């Protein structure tokens with residue numbers, strides 16, 4: 001039996017990919033800000049409705065580089081309910097992550113809890129638009145402005161998400177994207193930083209190329225995180241089909257919601273008014289008492305029947321060995337995050353699910 005996986009990569013047409021590979025081979029320019037790299041940056045700015053973007057080799061290096069670029073030190077307020085790379089980037093910069101609980105209505109950092117976590121050492125806030133659901137960016141900006149803090153959004157899940165026609169990626173000082181194979185839009189491995197002005201882009205372009213400003217000048221402790229021509233060309237091809245992929249995901253979400261609404265003990269998110277969602281994930285939350293089965297019992301029942309949901313985000317980042325000793329990592333500080341992590345299953349969600357896949361997934365959840 002074929003397994004139904006939680007995600008499946010969006011792949012460009014192989015023939016078209018051969019053609020662009022031929023172009024790259026002919027040019028003999030395979031990395032270092034080549035023509036496909038430039039074309040992909042321009043195409044992404046247009047598609048995402050953002051002014052400036054800088055491409056990276058994955059979605060973790062833009063997080064690291066964003067903290068470097070803004071010279072963040074001391075403490076960074078963040079969410080435990082995310083992929084572990086969010087907090088790791090803070091740690092790798094020698095900063096201390098300070099966890100704030102989430103709002104159970106969205107899964108995002110609860111803005112009402114940010115102020116209580118601010119100390120004289122706080123320099124930045126790193127929220128995540130988890131599952132692509134937009135954070136309350138206006139409230140977060142208000143707090144950041146009041147205390148003089150920078151805001152870096154981990155927008156790895158938020159490719160193409162818009163609020164009232166404006167890209168969510170324009171919020172904050174910087175936003176990071178991830179183009180990993182498992183995400184809505186992929187360049188196999190890849191990522192990006194979105195910024196507001198040309199000067200910041202220039203600095204970040206230096207930082208992702210060892211800090212080189214020119215042949216002889218190194219302006220800072222840069223890293224190597226340049227996207228190559230092959231992945232850039234692949235990314236250009238995938239961009240042509242990402243809207244169709246998001247539409248297909250939307251149809252899956254509609255089917256799931258129709259079928260699952262009314263099952264006692266199973267809840268999920270509805271669309272938010274004014275938001276263009278990307279349907280990157282379809283999390284459900286299992287209340288064991290009401291549902292009559294624990295989350296893990298359902299998770300393994302699905303797995304035994306070939307439906308590979310994933311418990312994103314369980315365990316919480318704050319429970320991993322690096323972080324669990326931090327005062328803000330205590331269970332008492334993060335009750336909502338624990339509750340969500342202990343009840344979540346992300347159902348299979350991608351552009352190529354067929355009716356039989358969706359029906360099987362639903363039938364395993366229906367009691």
Ligand SMILES: *Cc1c(COP(=O)(O)O)cnc(C)c1O
Nearest residue numbers: 058059060082083085156178180
């Ligand atoms: C996928 C992901 C990343 C990291 O992306 P990579 O490209 O795998 O390094 C960062 N943050 C979040 C929230 C993610 O889901």
